[in-house]
Amino acid sequence: MIKVFKLPDLGEGLTESEIVAWLVAPGDEVALNQHIADVETAKAVVELPSPFAGVVRELHQPAGVVVHVGEPIVSFQIGAADEPTDSSPTTDAAVADPSASAVADPSAAAAASASPAEQREANLVGYGPAIERGGHPQRRARTGAGASVPAAPAAxxxxxxxxxxxxxxxxxxxxxxxxxxxxxxxxxxxxxxxxxxxxxxxxxxxxxxxxxxxxxxxxxxxxxxxxxxxxxxxxxxxxxxxxxxxxxxxxxxxxxxxxxGETRSPIRSLRKLTAAATVQSAFTAPHVTEFLTIDVTPTVELLASLRADRQFADAGIGILAVVAKALCLAVGRTPSVNTRWDEPAGEIVQFHHVNLGVAAATPRGLLVPNIVDAERLDLRGLAAALAELTMSARAGTTTPAALAGGTITITNIGVFGIDAGTPILNPGEAAILAIGAIRSRPWEHRGQVALRQVLTLSVSFDHRLVDGEQGSRFLADIGAILADPARVLTMV
Structure with missing residues (x-):
């Protein structure tokens, strides 16, 4: 019997995905849940497992093609080669009520008559009902009155x-x-x-x-x-x-x-998601952006001393890790920046943990994975988490779960040589902090002008959740820590 596997909803509510690479070819024998393809959604590249054990008969879509949910992508030969083709989706509902599925799709009767073992095998991956998750129920072609035309195939x-x-x-x-x-x-x-x-x-x-x-x-x-x-x-x-x-x-x-003199390409995948998210954020949350320029020479000296210390030489602690730690400490003193506006419920959600989102530039576009419970990590732990997060984002292996649940975000625009900006809030969050480039500038120091390491911080916040006084205090606390790391002792 030929089993046709249609692109499932990968659990992210997305309507299409791009086949990045096939890991099988026609004639290959595959096992149940074997990794057969890499599929790129708007959020991440995920591994697509096989819902059947059998032989690959045909790849309906080549790599590099965007496929809509419910569209056939691969066929499998299950059992003897002379058995009929079964392209109907096997679902829990169809197993429970074969007659109901036969009404929607006559070919489902063959699947309903399959043995319990075959039915369990088809549902083992658990993609869910095709009609509810992107498949299309059968309907007759529209014709004039009195015309009698056979129903179109379900596909x-x-x-x-x-x-x-x-x-x-x-x-x-x-x-x-x-x-x-x-x-x-x-x-x-x-x-x-x-x-x-x-x-x-x-x-x-x-x-x-x-x-x-x-x-x-x-x-x-x-x-x-x-x-x-x-x-x-x-x-x-x-x-x-x-x-x-x-x-x-x-x-x-x-x-x-x-x-x-121009090239056009369709808007899809991550770019489409980023556009929708930024438009939603910009026109839903009233943004306010504040700036603070500070002398961070003591922090630069601290980082140099840590690199020279054999105990921390391999920790990879940089300015981003220090700013992340300062942000977590400042959140504890101004918790309103770590909240969410729940419009449907008419409530303000106060988070008692910091899931720190980190904006990462990748070949696919902008991703914002987050570090769960960042406030519990020390400087070494934050540096390790940041390195792992950045590596997976650039490699395209960030999981959808890592991209959800953030409570506040940090973005390092200084790595591009930018001094300051007006970052847009990650949807659902109350604040985002941008780190500018560290530059040597003439600066007032102890009553005289000296060449110092200077940094500009930019914070955007949702004015529905954060008042100007609260946003200013949050930014001032981060600046105070970077200007004098010993100031941390007065905040904990």
């Missing part, structure tokens, strides 16, 4: 349309009865082009009108190749002087701008 079916409103129903019932229409005429005039959600998304990204595309798939279904072929047909042909014919600009595909 090609479109999502159900919403039921008509009461007002629309009343208007329809009051209108005079229309004259009978030939089924073929009604079908051609009213039915939109048939295609799958991934193909519609591709057409939307490329700026292709599907009504202008002729489908070559089964029953006239529009395929990816049909959409790509339309690009070639509609691309303008320049004349000898480099100009194009009138109206060609409208036909130019959205992604064919390389020869015009």
């Amino acid at each position: 090609l079916a479109e999502p159900p349309t919403a039921a008509p409103t009461a007002a629309a129903t009343a208007v329809a019932s009051a209108a005079p009865t229309a004259a009978p229409v030939e089924p073929s005429a009604a079908s051609s005039a009213e039915e939109r082009p048939r295609s799958t959600p991934p193909v519609r998304a591709l057409a939307r990204d490329l700026g292709i009108d599907l009504t202008m595309v002729t489908g070559t798939g089964k029953d006239g279904l529009i395929t990816r190749d049909d959409v790509r072929a339309r690009i070639t047909e509609s691309a303008p042909i320049p004349d000898l002087h480099g100009s194009v014919s009138p109206g060609a600009a409208a036909a130019r595909p959205a992604t064919s701008g390389d020869h015009l």
Whole structure:
């Protein structure tokens, strides 16, 4: 029997993922829960386990392609090769009520009749019901009145349309009865082009009108190749002087701008998530940003002495670890910066721990993994946690769990040579601290001007949760510790 595995919802509420790499090929024998592919979501690269034990029959999608949840990605040969194909999703609901699943998808009857062992094997990975997590229930193709057309295959079916409103129903019932229409005429005039959600998304990204595309798939279904072929047909042909014919600009595909000095790429994965998060934060929380420039020469000298000490030489303690420790101490004195505004509940959530988020620049984009219970770590422990967090983020191995649950964030913009900025809050948090570059500057020291190590700190906070006095005190405490590390003794 052939089992078709569709891309599951990976538990993050995301609708699409990119296949980074396949670790199996057609003909390979795989075990249940074996790691078969690396899949990149908007949050992290995760390992995709096999839901079946058998032989890989076909890879439906190549590496590097963005796949929507519920779309087939790989087929497995289970048992004898001459058994029929079973592409229906096996779910707990289907096992509990085979008749109900047979109504939604006739092919589910074969799965329901499978042995208990086979049913348990298919559910062992636990991806959940396909319809609830991104799959699409079967529906019949829309045709004219009186037409009798077989239902479309489940893999090609479109999502159900919403039921008509009461007002629309009343208007329809009051209108005079229309004259009978030939089924073929009604079908051609009213039915939109048939295609799958991934193909519609591709057409939307490329700026292709599907009504202008002729489908070559089964029953006239529009395929990816049909959409790509339309690009070639509609691309303008320049004349000898480099100009194009009138109206060609409208036909130019959205992604064919390389020869015009531009390159277009779809917004997806981490960039899409980052954009949504920053827009939500910027237009939901009233941001206030304050700056403090301080002489951190004593902290720089402290770091130099730690590097020279054999006990701490291999600890990798840097300015980020020191600032992180100072932040944790300052949070204890101004707990309002470690809170969350819960709009639905109408409550302010006060955290009694510091899950310190650290903004990390990676090849994929900006990630903010966090150090759980950072306030419990000493300087060496914070340095080790920061090194591990940064390494996993840049390697793309940060887990989704590590990206959730942060309570306050720190970002080191000084590594890029930037002195100060106005950082945007991580959604759900009350404050974010930015560390600028340490520079040698003339500075007042003991009544005279001397060349000192100077640093600017920037803190943005949610004014719904943090008053100006509280935000200022929080920033001043961090600055006092960095200006005189011995000041810590007065704060603990």
